[in-house]
Amino acid sequence: MLVGVRSTAAEGARPDDARRHNREAVLRRLHVGGECTRAVLTAELGLNRSTIKAVVDGLAESGWLSERLPSRRSGVGRPSRVVVARPEAAVVLAVDVRVDLVSLALVGLGDKKLGQDSWPLRAGAGAPGEVVTQVVDSARVLENELGVRAVAAGVSVPGVVRQADGLVRKAPQLDWTDVALGKQLKDALRMPVAVASDGELGALAEHTRGVARGESNVVFVACDVGVGCGVISGGAVLRGLGEFGHMVVRPDGRECHCGCRGCWETEMCEAALRRALGLPADTGRGELIVELRKPAADPPAALARFEEFASWLAIGLVNVVNMLAPELVVLGNLLAELPRPVLDAVAAQVGERSMVSRAVGHTRVVASELGAEAQLVGAAELAFGPVLLDAATGAATT
Numbered sequence: 176m177l178v179g180v181r182s183t184a185a186e187g188a189r190p191d192d193a194r195r196h197n198r199e200a201v202l203r204r205l206h207v208g209g210e211c212t213r214a215v216l217t218a219e220l221g222l223n224r225s226t227i228k229a230v231v232d233g234l235a236e237s238g239w240l241s242e243r244l245p246s247r248r249s250g251v252g253r254p255s256r257v258v259v260a261r262p263e264a265a266v267v268l269a270v271d272v273r274v275d276l277v278s279l280a281l282v283g284l285g286d287k288k289l290g291q292d293s294w295p296l297r298a299g300a301g302a303p304g305e306v307v308t309q310v311v312d313s314a315r316v317l318e319n320e321l322g323v324r325a326v327a328a329g330v331s332v333p334g335v336v337r338q339a340d341g342l343v344r345k346a347p348q349l350d351w352t353d354v355a356l357g358k359q360l361k362d363a364l365r366m367p368v369a370v371a372s373d374g375e376l377g378a379l380a381e382h383t384r385g386v387a388r389g390e391s392n393v394v395f396v397a398c399d400v401g402v403g404c405g406v407i408s409g410g411a412v413l414r415g416l417g418e419f420g421h422m423v424v425r426p427d428g429r430e431c432h433c434g435c436r437g438c439w440e441t442e443m444c445e446a447a448l449r450r451a452l453g454l455p456a457d458t459g460r461g462e463l464i465v466e467l468r469k470p471a472a473d474p475p476a477a478l479a480r481f482e483e484f485a486s487w488l489a490i491g492l493v494n495v496v497n498m499l500a501p502e503l504v505v506l507g508n509l510l511a512e513l514p515r516p517v518l519d520a521v522a523a524q525v526g527e528r529s530m531v532s533r534a535v536g537h538t539r540v541v542a543s544e545l546g547a548e549a550q551l552v553g554a555a556e557l558a559f560g561p562v563l564l565d566a567a568t569g570a571a572t573t
């Protein structure tokens with residue numbers, strides 16, 4: 176199944192279909208790309224001026240958009256008014272459940288973050304019922320503080336998720352098996368709830384608002400305690416993925432918590448980064464990031480410390496690139512903190528060892544700019560998908 180398919184503007188289709196397509200295209204453009212003039216909408220969406228006028232006027236009348244003077248002025252003369260999505264027209268709840276932290280945010284249309292909250296998940300505190308209760312309590316407090324009500328929720332989980340109902344089949348690091356997270360949250364929050372894996376939502380975030388905008392075929396790979404991967408194929412996020420982090424790359428390697436040995440995750444997770452830097456096993460993530468960002472006094476020696484880590488990262492990427500043929504690989508979370516020469520060395524190894532990388536014109540390997548926020552951004556976009564579709568069919572905001 177696919178999500179995040181871009182709507183294309185339609186003229187010449189059946190009137191109802193064309194109206195819905197055009198409304199969705201305008202809303203999505205403003206939600207993702209920010210404010211712009213009617214002239215820009217006309218040019219970018221390939222619609223004529225009278226169609227844009229009808230769509231913008233209709234959406235403004237229903238409360239989804241407004242028009243105003245631009246927030247930044249440029250040039251001389253009277254500035255053209257811009258069309259802007261109204262954040263209060265639709266607010267969604269974005270939730271990111273991690274192995275050691277839960278974050279949530281209320282996000283308005285146009286990616287306007289209205290407020291957020293987070294709390295650590297100490298060992299043993301990640302029981303599903305407890306997480307659901309805390310999420311619901313925190314969401315209600317935030318809604319009351321901000322005076323808004325969310326209309327839908329998107330949730331990121333580090334595990335394998337059934338798309339249809341948000342059943343978390345397996346989240347090994349949380350020790351969750353067949354947890355009906357989607358249903359429990361939907362019943363408690365009384366709103367539609369969509370759940371996806373952290374990797375899928377990282378990919379969605381990068382494709383919508385990050386370094387993968389406009390790309391068609393992308394692989395997203397991130398690590399903290401574990402590894403999360405997502406795939407954009409033909410411009411849409413692939414749902415229902417397995418766990419790339421448990422691909423076996425080193426049959427005689429370390430035992431993995433999944434019961435196997437030598438999984439990719441054992442060689443390129445947070446613990447492996449600590450080993451590479453010679454840091455004690457209990458070093459906190461903040462301290463690890465500080466170490467990763469320190470300028471190297473002796474660049475060749477610094478690069479040598481990462482040699483093994485970079486090699487295992489590259490070996491896994493070669494396999495992934497050979498299977499999926501992406502034009503772009505985005506490295507997220509702690510992998511985005513790797514020193515530039517290490518990233519360059521990984522990219523070079525992928526280029527040398529992957530025939531498919533060469534076949535697709537050399538797969539680029541880049542660091543995410545969304546960092547640890549990627550899953551929250553992706554969870555919000557997951558929730559906004561059906562909201563924008565509803566808006567396009569003609570529902571007014573409340």
Ligand SMILES: [Zn+2]
Pocket residue numbers: 420421431432433434435436438440
């Ligand atoms: Zn494993």
